[in-house]
Amino acid sequence: MAKSSEKPKFSLRLLIDEEKNRVILAEAGKDFVDVLCSLLTLPMGTIVRLLEKHQNPQSSVVGCLHNLYKSVADMDVDNFESQACKHFLLHPRSAKGSHGRDLKLNIDDTGATKFFVCPNFVSTEACRKLFSNVSTMKCRCGSSMHREIPVEEQQADGVFPSCRTSFVITDDLKVALNSMGLVMNVLNDFGYSGFDKLQEMLIDVGFEEILTLLGCLFTSEAPLTDTFLRKHCMSRKRKMLTPLVQESSVAGAADNLLTLKVYVRKTDRAVLYAECREEFVDFLFTFLAIPIEFAWELSIDIGNMGCVGNLCRSVKDLSFEKQKAATVSQCMLPYFYNGRAQPLDVVIQESPKYECLVTHYGHNMLCKKINKAVLSNGEIIAKFTSASASIGLVKGETNFILSDDLVVTPMNSSSTISLLSKLQMNIGDIEEQVISIGKAEATSLLRASLITTSALTNGLSNFLSKMDPDEVTQSTPKIQKSDKPNEAWQLL
Ligand SMILES: [Zn+2]
Numbered sequence: 001m002a003k004s005s006e007k008p009k010f011s012l013r014l015l016i017d018e019e020k021n022r023v024i025l026a027e028a029g030k031d032f033v034d035v036l037c038s039l040l041t042l043p044m045g046t047i048v049r050l051l052e053k054h055q056n057p058q059s060s061v062v063g064c065l066h067n068l069y070k071s072v073a074d075m076d077v078d079n080f081e082s083q084a085c086k087h088f089l090l091h092p093r094s095a096k097g098s099h100g101r102d103l104k105l106n107i108d109d110t111g112a113t114k115f116f117v118c119p120n121f122v123s124t125e126a127c128r129k130l131f132s133n134v135s136t137m138k139c140r141c142g143s144s145m146h147r148e149i150p151v152e153e154q155q156a157d158g159v160f161p162s163c164r165t166s167f168v169i170t171d172d173l174k175v176a177l178n179s180m181g182l183v184m185n186v187l188n189d190f191g192y193s194g195f196d197k198l199q200e201m202l203i204d205v206g207f208e209e210i211l212t213l214l215g216c217l218f219t220s221e222a223p224l225t226d227t228f229l230r231k232h233c234m235s236r237k238r239k240m241l242t243p244l245v246q247e248s249s250v251a252g253a254a255d256n257l258l259t260l261k262v263y264v265r266k267t268d269r270a271v272l273y274a275e276c277r278e279e280f281v282d283f284l285f286t287f288l289a290i291p292i293e294f295a296w297e298l299s300i301d302i303g304n305m306g307c308v309g310n311l312c313r314s315v316k317d318l319s320f321e322k323q324k325a326a327t328v329s330q331c332m333l334p335y336f337y338n339g340r341a342q343p344l345d346v347v348i349q350e351s352p353k354y355e356c357l358v359t360h361y362g363h364n365m366l367c368k369k370i371n372k373a374v375l376s377n378g379e380i381i382a383k384f385t386s387a388s389a390s391i392g393l394v395k396g397e398t399n400f401i402l403s404d405d406l407v408v409t410p411m412n413s414s415s416t417i418s419l420l421s422k423l424q425m426n427i428g429d430i431e432e433q434v435i436s437i438g439k440a441e442a443t444s445l446l447r448a449s450l451i452t453t454s455a456l457t458n459g460l461s462n463f464l465s466k467m468d469p470d471e472v473t474q475s476t477p478k479i480q481k482s483d484k485p486n487e488a489w490q491l492l
Contacts, residue, residue, distance in 0.1 A: 014026050016200075023229060035210060036213075045069055050214065063448070072090055075394075084388035116137070119147040122360060171222045173310045259277075262435055271460060283339055291331070292308060296309060296312050331345065334348075343438055
């Protein structure tokens with residue numbers, strides 16, 4: 001790829017054991033550590049997109065999220081509240097989006113969020129009320145809002161280590177400030193008494209290596225060895241999902257916000273399919289917008305998400321030295337991810353309001369506040385609100401079908417008959433249950449979707465009620481009673 005070879009490279013010093021073909025540690029400057037930290041700020045949907053381009057599309061590095069991403073891509077835009085909803089799920093932005101800009105190597109190709117207004121906004125009053133973040137939105141005058149307008153620079157709140165020192169990175173991605181004592185400790189832990197069995201290696205790190213490292217972050221216990229010595233990301237067999245989140249560790253679990261109807265195979269309690277409404281799909285789709293650092297944090301310290309945990313903890317420790325405030329952060333998503341319900345601790349930013357000094361001479365710009373007491377002739381201060389903000393991501397009044405590995409399909413474009421017949425199962429072996437999704441269930445589902453390919457089964461099996469033969473026979477006729485799936489849902 002010619003394009004990637006033009007991208008900047010920097011060097012990394014590795015200490016390796018050639019005989020065992022493994023990296024013991026790496027010594028790196030701030031540039032490399034910045035890039036490493038920046039990976040944690042990438043939304044999960046961006047990671048899926050980058051990795052699909054980079055490696056075998058069949059590989060499921062991040063659990064079921066590639067299916068979730070593909071569901072959004074495959075779903076007709078008519079199923080979304082607006083074109084912006086679909087666009088920003090496929091090209092997710094994080095609330096601290098300006099981060100990547102100063103990086104020596106930025107693998108996120110999403111770019112800054114753009115702002116568009118109606119081309120008639122200077123001449124027509126009705127056209128200076130709304131801005132859009134996609135160029136395809138229609139203005140109320142009928143034209144598409146495709147005139148890009150600059151917006152005043154937002155402040156980037158950096159959490160990356162600012163120290164101009166060098167760092168030591170272990171093979172499992174623990175990052176710390178460089179010191180002789182630390183290097184001696186790492187060698188000791190590996191059982192080396194000196195350097196006689198070890199070799200130094202200076203390597204070039206570029207775009208391709210960082211992408212491989214990104215994949216290894218999720219799948220490998222030794223990402224540096226896999227990236228730089230084996231040159232690929234191992235798709236190893238995953239360990240079993242650790243038993244679910246303790247109820248006590250999820251405070252406020254009582255408020256159930258969403259319901260999900262699941263179809264369970266009685267023999268092994270596997271969840272085959274689920275049916276849900278738009279609220280639940282809104283919630284599920286926001287997984288794509290959540291940056292890794294928060295996906296890890298919201299999942300309550302998943303042990304087997306590769307080395308994501310080590311890197312997250314290191315970044316916290318390093319930024320702690322800089323400012324305490326950086327460690328108490330909450331997952332905040334931009335206003336265009338305003339779903340109907342959010343059982344996780346995720347805050348949606350308020351839709352911004354902008355002012356614009358409209359003149360006939362151009363140079364119009366969106367600003368938080370125009371400070372101009374006296375307006376010159378022909379100048380107007382217009383107030384803009386977002387046309388991209390909507391309550392809900394997918395259209396309302398829609399039923400959806402979910403598969404165990406999180407393929408989401410609107411009920412109107414899928415056939416329940418063919419799904420059921422594909423299962424080739426005795427209908428008597430399938431049980432129907434309704435689960436209320438509160439914080440505990442949502443957390444569990446997020447965890448399972450990140451690290452397994454059976455998100456519904458792994459994430460929700462602890463919340464299924466025990467099999468009761470009477471209930472099973474009672475619930476079955478309910479499906480048969482009503483003609484429309486809508487009514488069947490409302491009966492419950
Ligand atoms: Zn207009």
